[in-house]
Amino acid sequence: MNTDSFALRHIGIREEDLPEMLKTVGVDTLDELIYQTIPQDIRLKNDLPLDKPMSEQEFLNHIHHLSRKNEVFKSYIGLGYHESITPSVIKRNILENPGWYTAYTPYQAEIAQGRLEALLNFQTMVCDLTGMELANASLLDESTAAAEAMTMLFDVRTRDQKKNQVVKFYVSEEVLPQTLSLLETRATPLGIELIIGKHTEVELDGSFYGALLQYPGKHGQVFNYTEFVTTAHSFDIRVAVAADILSLAILTPPGEFGADVVVGSTQRFGIPLGYGGPHAAFFATREAFKRNIPGRIIGVTRDTDGARGLRMALQTREQHIKRDKATSNICTAQVLLAVMAGAYAVYHGPKGLRYIAEKVHNHTLRLADGLEQRGLYQLNSAYFDTILVKAEANLIRPVAEKKSINFLYVDDETIGISLNEVTTEDRVNEILNIFSEALGKEQPSGTSSSKSTVLSTDLLRTSDYLTHEVFNSYHSETQLMRYLKRLERKDLALNHSMISLGSCTMKLNAATEMLPLSMPEWGNIHPFVPVEQAAGYHEVLKELARELTIITGFAATSLQPNSGAQGEYAGLMTIRAYHEANGDTHRDLCIIPASAHGTNPASAVMAGMRVVVTKTDEKGNIDLQDLEEKVTQHSENLAALMVTYPSTHGVFESSIRKITQLIHDHGGQVYMDGANMNAQVGLTNPAIIGADVCHLNLHKTFAIPHGGGGPGVGPICVAKQLAPFLPGNPVIKTGGEKAITAISAAPWGSALACLISYGYIKMLGAHGLRRATEIAILNANYIKEKLQGKYDVLYTGEKGRAAHEMIIDCRPFKEKDIEVSDIAKRLMDYGFHAPTVSFPVAGTMMIEPTESEGLSELDRFCEAMISIRQEIDEIQEGESSNVLKNAPHTLQMVTSDSWDFPYSREKAAFPLSFVQENKFWPSIRRVDEAYGDRNLICTCAPIEAYAESE
Structure with a gap:
């Protein structure tokens, strides 16, 4: 046992487990399984040319050595970034706590009430400080939030404005330079005309639909914008204000002088500078725009017993539902940082x-x-x-x-x-x-x-803020520590059990990878310092970009995108710039398979492309005949194909090279969605399959933790012809020779989080990365075989194999009135987070175990799924009250004096013996989704409400 091997610690399967697993799968060797899974014409012939792997101790010494190359100056640069103090109680109990940083997006509300409460605190803090009615649960950075405000206001133009094609958007010259650059990026493909100037000199009229102001201005001047806003509103011009959140403790909040949207960053609330990120942005607006606001909203609802509960509200606004009709492609937020910023407000x-x-x-x-x-x-x-x-x-x-x-x-x-x-x-x-x-x-x-x-x-501000008791109760460290622990206990994260989410790759976020985030030499560097002061950062970022370029087989990499969806947009914008540079400005059509992620069509529309959807066949593969017809029909205007590989159905399609060649033959470029790269690394790559650009979810394949829904990092890797167009920054030069304008606020995006993926690659090395991919594929096929006969697997490759994930069909259980959501809720009673539900096929579950889960955990999960299948069989015809329909079962239910269910308390709470050893109790019963949407409340109730109830 080589205790220096990080791969031994990261990969959950032991060598002694392999014979049993391979026998279950029906192969003699792991190589045989990979041969049956990945088409041979796209297999890598050699190991990746990466450095020899480091041990964990070697990496810690290495990263400490590099940190000393950074010169940590006292920076008074401003421009939206300020040194702040992270209270130690927040640093230790949130930032450094896997109970917080390994949690998934709170789609399963009953086992995410702690995170949801923390985000409700964040929303309340933002609404109170900005003077607005509604806030979301964070965005990527201030500049992105401002761009989202511009596009949201464009979408909600009045009927006359749309009829008269009003497209002018006024931008104050006081706006931060990085924000202006990002506005230019977003405005151009949508046909928005930016008018930049002094707010005291611009002549507003009916040709404008919106405006953006900075408060205070980029160089510190505080303006009274009341007259400007009044004039703007007289012309039906809606006004967004980018505000400094700390200043709002003493300045008049924008909501009080008439702002329609307020955006900004909460970095000042205890978040390290981190050379640019990750930092949680905020977006607040009026309730009238609740169905247009980008990102996630946390809302108050009730559970089956009528008790108060929280959930993600108004999800039908999201890009996964609206696809090419979505107004935003935002998927990842900055939840972990929003939780920290909200806790900062609670503490102070x-x-x-x-x-x-x-x-x-x-x-x-x-x-x-x-x-x-x-x-x-x-x-x-x-x-x-x-x-x-x-x-x-x-x-x-x-x-x-x-x-x-x-x-x-x-x-x-x-x-x-x-x-x-x-x-x-x-x-x-x-x-x-x-x-x-x-x-x-x-x-x-x-x-x-x-x-x-x-x-x-x-x-000067005269109104009160943060009056709710949560902001007036936990000002000692003991109080806050216990409050944060109370919230943490309501959340199921990776430190409790496997989270087998297909497409989301919830793998181990190793402690050694995470430790550098707490080092001041990495945390206290402003993104706009002279580059020579950040020599350690640049060594890491340059090397990480080189390694990702090697892994993908491409020519260059940009680390700037702050999320996977932002990476999609960045990749499509480089394709757009490439076509324009070739004089092919008419190429504006993007072909997207019906099975693609909802962010794909949303990103394409944001990039100014028309979307044509191509069919998938009965095996879940791209319908080649339909694709050929559409490519031929739209050949002259074809800009790109967006394809996920392996497919969204978890299959390595053998026709992929034929597909990409078809697109190239008709003058298009191929964008590969990197969501499923965990099945490729070290075995194949996007360049081999014929792609021209891909984004990588570093928060999936490369071990940055999900943090309850972010931070995410979505760099793009590109072929040689696209490299000149990689995105730049107006303050610090970066990107290609013909760089497009900014994609995110900071030159290198969330640079601090990149340290995690850097460590992941450095410690695994070429062999470890390949082994991780092989075991991810083995684990998925092992679960597939264990569940065979109990659940139907929808799609497999030509030799009957799944990739790193597979889809089980739960639709047949409808004859017993059991929906896929009932199975998801029942899994909570067994101590598991549900796999991905109803994506990409309604009524199904997509399971991805990843490589970092051990055999015993895989077996526990399979036992739970098989037990649930037996419980479905036990349901009598016409029975409306059964163990699945009533799931999840809370501690309060099971210990209540009253028990009116036709099954035992033991069956409800401890269905298998292993559950007793490590029971996780959902804190509420099943939430009422519809009630929460009909009665939208997305802030903590005012203190008067508590007084009235008492």
């Missing part, structure tokens, strides 16, 4: 947040006065935390950098300084001393400010 409460905001503001006042006493002046007449100083940058910069301090050098004579929560009196003095030294100014005695604020009364 309204008084604590105001104290922090006032402290930042007072330090800024003192800094401005100290500079004025040195004969310098600054330009902002009203500011919260940022001042613009007139001084010669070439004199200031060398002195500042010598003292490890970064400012924002706006131009040769203007310097921006943004203070933050970490700023102290000593730090203010340090900044003042830099200016004194650099300019030869005499150091005045005493630098206290005589002002209490420079904000006029019309800019």
Whole structure:
């Protein structure tokens, strides 16, 4: 037993397990199974040319060595990013806790009540601080949220605006540069015309449908936008405001001066800078737009007994339902970071947040006065935390950098300084001393400010916020620690049992991969520092990009996309740019199989493409005849094919190279959705099958944890002809020679999270990566054979094999009035999260065990599924109250004095002996989905409601 081998720790199957598993599957060797699963014409002939794998200790030493190459300056750059303090109780109990970071998106509400409550807190915090009625449960970053606001307002234009083709969107020149770049990316394919200028000078009229303001402005000036908003509304122009969330503790909230949408980042609420991410953005709007708001909304509902419960509300808005009619392709959020930001507000409460905001503001006042006493002046007449100083940058910069301090050098004579929560009196003095030294100014005695604020009364907040008791109850560490533990106990995560979600690859997120996220040398770097200060980061990012390029067989990689759906969009935008560069601007049609993820058609429409859907045959494969007909029909305008491989049905289609060649023969490019890369790594790759670009879900195949629904990272890997078009950034140069505008706010997206995948690849190496893929395929086929005869498997390859996942058909049980959702809920009683339900085929379950589950856990899962099948057989004709229909069973039910069910309490709660050893209790009974949508409540009830109920 080689204890230095990380593969031994990551892969759950032991060598001694293989004979039994291979016998069950019906092969003699693992190589035989792979031969029967993956077509030989797309198999890799050699191992991936990657470095020798490191042991866990070697990797920790290596990543620590690299971290010391980063120079951690005190950064006062601002531009939407600020150093913050992560309270230790939140860092230890959320960020570093697998009970939080290994959980899945809360689609199964009954075993996700803790996460849902944490997200409801987040939504309430956002609504209260912004003064809006409705908020979602986080977006990817501030710039993405602003772009989503622009497109949502475009979608909800008035009937006359749509009829008259009103497409102009005003953008204040005060908007952050990275946001402007992303707006340009999103606006162009949709035909939106951006008008950029001063909000005091623009002449609004009926040719505009929307506007975006920055509050405070990008360089710190706080404007009173009331008159602008009033004028805009007089022309039916809806207004979005990008706001700094900490400033809203003392500034008038945008909702109170008429904003229709408010967006921003919650990074200041205890989230590390991480060289750009991941950070949870917020999106708040009016209830009138509840069916148009992008992302997820957590809503209050009730369970079977009428008790309060939480769930993801209004899911029919989502891209998986609306597909090409969706207004957003957002799938992954930043849930783990939203949970942390919400906990930050819970911990500090309204008084604590105001104290922090006032402290930042007072330090800024003192800094401005100290500079004025040195004969310098600054330009902002009203500011919260940022001042613009007139001084010669070439004199200031060398002195500042010598003292490890970064400012924002706006131009040769203007310097921006943004203070933050970490700023102290000593730090203010340090900044003042830099200016004194650099300019030869005499150091005045005493630098206290005589002002209490420079904000006029019309800019100051007078309304209360965070009045709910959750924000006024947990201000000691003991209290918050217990509250977070109480929430954690309501959630089923990977630290309890296997989560066998098809298409979602819930594998081990190893502790060694996660540890670097807590290192300050990685966490405290602003994304816009000079690149030489982030030398350690650049070594990691460059190497990770190289490794992903090798794994996919392509020519180049961009790490910028913040999620899989954003990766889809980025890939399609590079294809669009490629066609335009070739003069083929008419190529705007994207062919997508009917079985594709809902994000695929949504992404294509966002990229300005028309969508044509092609059929799948009775075996779940792409219908070649239908595809040929559509490709021939649309040959002249064909831009791309989007294909998932292995297919969404969990099959390696043998005709894939014929399919990709057909697209190339007609002038199109092939986009491969990387959702199922866990079945490819080390055995085949997207380049071999003939694709031109793919995105990779690092939060699936490459071990970044799902975190309850995010962070996700979705880099794109591209063939040589697409490499020049990889996305850039307006502040720090990145991307290809002909880079498209930004896809996400930070130059390298969620750079901090990339450390996890870097560690995963470095410790597994070429052999470990291939072995992981082989075992993922073995585990899926093992479950398939164990369930054979109890459940029908819908699709298999030509030799009867599944890839790394397979679909079982639950539709035959309808004759006993059992739906697939009943099986999903009953699995909770056995201690398991349900597999993916009703995707890609309604009434089915898609099971993916991954490579990191051991044989005993696979057997437990199979025992549970077989036991449930027996319970279905036991149901008598016409019986409406049975163990499946009443599932899940809570502790309160089982211990109640009353028991009116036709089966025992033991059968309800402990159906198999292994359940008794490690029982997980769902905290509520089955939620009422329809009630929650009809009575949408997505914030904590106001404190008055509790008083009334008492």
